[in-house]
Amino acid sequence: MVKRLSVCLFLFGSVLLYAHLYMFTLTFCFVSNRVQVEFYVNENTFKERLKLFFIKNQRSSLRIRLFNFSLKILTCALYILRVSLDNPKGINVALISFLETMLITYLSYKGNVWEQIFQVSFILEMINTVPFIITIFWPPLRNIFVPVFLNCWLAKGALENMINFHRAIQRTHSAMFNQVFILICTLLCLVFTGACGIQHLERAGKNLSLFDSFYFCIVTFSTVGYGDVTPQIWPSKLLVVILICVALVVLPMQFEELAYLWMESQKLGGNYSRHRAQTEKHVVLCVSSLKIDLLMDFLNEFYAHPRLQDYYVVILCPTDIDIQVRRILQIPLWSQRVIYLQGSALKDQDLMRAKMDDAEACFILSNRFEVDRIAADHQTILRAWAAKDFAPNCPLYVQILKPENKFHVKFADHVVCEEEFKYAMLALNCVCPATSTLVTLLVHTSRGQ
Structure with missing residues (x-):
């Protein structure tokens, strides 16, 4: 039961x-x-198609950002022209900018309206465009000088988005160059805002010219302070105080980020510039760990050939540089021809830093003293695949430890198997003694002839 x-x-x-x-x-x-x-x-709705064109698609969104940047620069130039000629007539491009901003805001909407409205870029856009749109229906307000010079900050934001978004700019310029460029744009925006803002407010007082306002801003921001040109009314004085406070907050942050990037670049071994890669000849050495014996063997054998004296060796290694290796690379004989970069051959960004696509050759070496030789070969195979995929026209020289792993790197131009070479030398020694000694002497005394 x-x-x-x-x-x-x-x-x-x-x-x-x-x-x-x-x-x-x-x-x-x-x-x-x-x-x-x-x-x-x-994905087939009209909104998603617009979002694909304006935001998601890299090529079309870059064109939209470039058009927006050109529009902001045009409005700043028209403002300077209007102030110089003291003529309220001009080209009204505010409606185009307003419609574009509203469309981008609508496409970027994710359920929180106030988050979109209280963005600094959206507020600046409304300040610079809404008064001009009103003047279309009410012509007497066209004599009002709207602070269109604030569009310089929107142009800076558009330019920064293009630099951070476009892959071609990232490939040609380093992060340090981009940060320095953004810092220069910030300084220009501060000076331009100060000059135009002081002249804009002083129209009710002493009526400073645009050049005098620019001169005052340069003298003030450079901490020279001649005192021959000064604002007279309290709104312009308040604007100078605000600009100085903003400069004391924004510029140290920019310099801190620039210093951080410089320290990281020094820690990673810097960068091999595209100009040097196109004007000089270099080879890339990819290793998993760099030891003093491996480095000296490669450098001595590589530079033994007289035709290779003008070549540069760019070392790409994922580990920190060893103290002995650092001392060797500080010797003038090697410091002028060897460049160490900390990075992995499995990352396109590190291969880009080493300028693999412009290299004359790529050497991928294995650690001969590795206990797990199969695992070492697996790392070598992965690095060889990554290098071949990134730079298919670059000659590839690969060192393999186990003979059965040669099949996976058969696409390389030259593959050297250490164990296969050892067994071949042992077989030759059995047939003809002292063959290994003869071959070793011939290799180490070769001059490439």
Whole structure:
């Protein structure tokens, strides 16, 4: 009786478990299909197509950002022209900028309206465009001087987005160059805002010219302070105080980020510039760990050839540089021709730093003293695949430890297997003694002839 009851309970539990699994499978399939259907439907909506064109697509969004940047620069130039000629007539491009901003805000909307409204860029856009749109329907307000010079900050934001977004700019310029460029743009925006703002406010007082305002800003920000040109009314004085406070907050942050990037670049070994890669000849040495014996063997054998004296060796290693290796690379004989970069050959960014696509050759060496030789070969194979995928036209020289792993790097131009070479030398020694000694002497005394 107990056995029958246990069997019935077991069968009932099994049926219940299968029912739960079946319902779970049906629910999972329904949810996955529903997600796929919703994703497919949302991707074909008009809003998603606009978002794909204005935000997601790299080429089209870059053109939109470039157009926005050109528009902001045009408005700043028109403001200077209007102030210089003291003529309220001009080209009204505010409507185009306003419609573009509203469209981008609508496409970027994710459920929080106040987050979109209280953005600094959105507020500046409204200040610079709404008064001009009002003047279309009310012509007497066209004599008002709207602070359109604030568009310089929107132009700076658009330029910064282009620098951080576009891959071609990231490939040609380093992060240090981009940060220095952004710092220069910040300084120019501060000076331009101060000069135009002081002249804008002083129209009710002493009526300083635009050049005098620019002269005052340069003298003030350079801490010279001649005192021959000064603002006269309190709004312009308040603007100078605000600009100085903003400069004391913004510029140290920019300099701190610049110093951090410089320290990181020094820690990673700097960068091999694109100009040097195109004007000089260099080879890339990829290793998993750099030891003094491996480095000296490679450098001595590489520079033994007279035709390779003008080549540079760029070392790409993921580990920190060893103290002995650092001392060797500080010797004038090697410091002028060897560049150490801390990075991995598995990352395109590090291969870009080493300018693998412009290299004359790439050497991928294994650690001969590795205990797990199969794992060392696996790392070598992965690095060889990454290098070949990044720079398919670069000649590839690969060192493999186990003969059975040569198949995975058969695409390389030259593959040297250490164990296969050892076994071949042992076989030659059996047939003809002292063959290994002869070959070693010939290799180490070769001059490339």
